Amino acid sequence: MLLGVIADDFTGASDIANTIVKGLPGQGGLRTVQYLGVPSAASDPEVEAGVVALKSRSIDAGLAVRQSIDALQWLLEQGCQQIVFKYCSTFDSTPAGNIGPVAEALAEALGVKGVVACPAFPGAGRTVYQGHLFVKDRLLNESGLQNHPLNPMTDADIRRWLRLQTVSDVGHVDISAVQAGPTAIEAALRRHGEENHVLVIVDAVTDDDLVAIGKAVADHRLVTGGSGIAIGLSANFIARGLAKGEGSATVGIDGPEAILAGSCSGATRQQVEIHKKDHPTLAIDVAGVMSGKVATSDLISFLLANLGRAPLVYSSGTPDEVQAIQARFGREKVAHTLDTLFADTARQLIDAGIRRLVVAGGETSGAVVSALDIGALAIGPEIDPGVPVLFSNGDEPVALALKSGNFGAPDFFAKALERLAGR
Known part of the structure; x- marks a missing residue:
């Protein structure tokens, strides 16, 4: 194994695996497997x-930190020459962490400083300019992410946000240095390392910027960022003759289907509204779930009764609706209860013969795949930017799409089911 990635959620893992598999146009990427846990x-x-x-x-x-260090140790045992710590392209975290503590712990374990921190993913509208994170044409804290139910992002200056989470100061490589090319980037990172800056925010507004950063860190033991940071990493190994540049798996798995949506992002809510125009959908009564009036069996009955029609169940709500539920029952309790509901539903769906499963939301996806315990996943074709088809192995393989809440085109759900089937 050449490149090892530690991803802080399951949709993010799929996202960066997709980036690594694609590589640069005309060159291809690395043969990549996603592991569910260490x-x-x-x-x-x-x-x-x-x-x-x-x-x-x-x-x-x-x-x-402990889980990430365990993952690091396993990846190093597999022979990885470079490690990537992957977090969300909207830098989802709190003033207490977890991006800063995990990144610093990995850097200490590897004995490195001047480590890139770049969440940019221009293909999904995430860019970093003068140390500030944008979502399309909006600052992060004006993009709707300030209303995130778990990690509200209230500051677009990710240097300042990351500094709240770290022991050491945070450096910055601005866009002028990035666009001067890989040599200038590497020199700037070296200077920050000499100044004892463990982590360095690096600007990037285009894929070309990320390719340049990738070339600059070809010999770095540790890189951190969103999935975009991996755009140029596969090419480094191919250029050295260490990898062949093979593409992704191309098989499909047809069969019974279901869609589970636990994200409350604006993108997912729009996707739900579009899907419900032509397909059966069931809105989960969250208050009913919390009081015990709505159970897993209700979701299963609806989904199995509508097989062949791309049925969807969802708990998505507006920020005001989410805040009202959290105020009534408690944020952590609501999150845990819904995660358990979706996990139990997914497990029973697979036992009932579902072979194509689409899941929206990072926390929801994590709960689902943890419950399924389906081992390593092969990376298939891309559905939409950042979202590939995933295939499990075994006697009864399953095709999955794990979508971060903010990702995917408006028609994502129906399209994903077609891609899972190889169509």
Whole structure:
């Protein structure tokens, strides 16, 4: 294994695995496998990039550090020459972590400083300019992410936000240095390392900027960022003759289907509204779930009764609706109860013969795949930017699409089911 990735949630893991598989146009990427948690056995020797998916974004920072260090140790045992810590392209975190504590712990374990921190993903509208994170034409804290139910992002200056989470000061490489090319970027990172800056926010507004950053860090042991930071990393290994540049898996899995949506993002809510025009949908009564009046069996009955029609169940709500429910029942209790509901539903769906499953929302996806315990996932074709098809192995393989809440085109749900089937 050449490249190892530690991802702080399951949709993010799929996102960066997709980036690594694609590589640069005309060059291809690395043969990539996504692991659901830290594996207990060695990887297949044919795997060139391994992505360890953790559910560590919103847990206690100390626990997130321990899980990430465990993942690092396993990846190093597989022979990885470079490690990527992948977090959300909207920098989802709190003033207490978990991006800063995990990144600093990984850097200390690897003995490095001047480490890139770049969440930019221009293909999805995320750019970093003068240390500020934008979502399309809006500052992060004006993009709707300030209303995130778990990690409200109230400051677009990610240097300042990250500094709240770190022991060391945070450096910055601005866009002029980035656009001067890889040599200038590497020199700037070296200077920050000499100044004892462990983490360095690096501007990027285009994919070309990310490719330049990728070239600059070809020999760096650790890189951190969103999935965009990996755009140029596969090419480094291919250029050295260490990888072949093979593409993704192209098989499809047809069969019974279901869609579970637990994200409250604006993009997911729009996707739900479009899907419900032509397909059966069921809005989950969250208050009913919390009081015990709505159970897993209600969701299962609806989904199985509508097989062949792309049925969808969802708990998505507006920021005001979410805040009202959280105020009534408690934020953590609501999140845990819904995660359990979706996890139990997914497990029973697979037992009932569902073979195509689409899941929206990072926390929801993490709960679902943890419950399914389906091992390593092969990376298939891209559905929409940042969202690939995933295939499990075994006697009864399953095709999955795990979508971060803000990702995907308006018609994502129906399109995803077609892609899972290989159509």
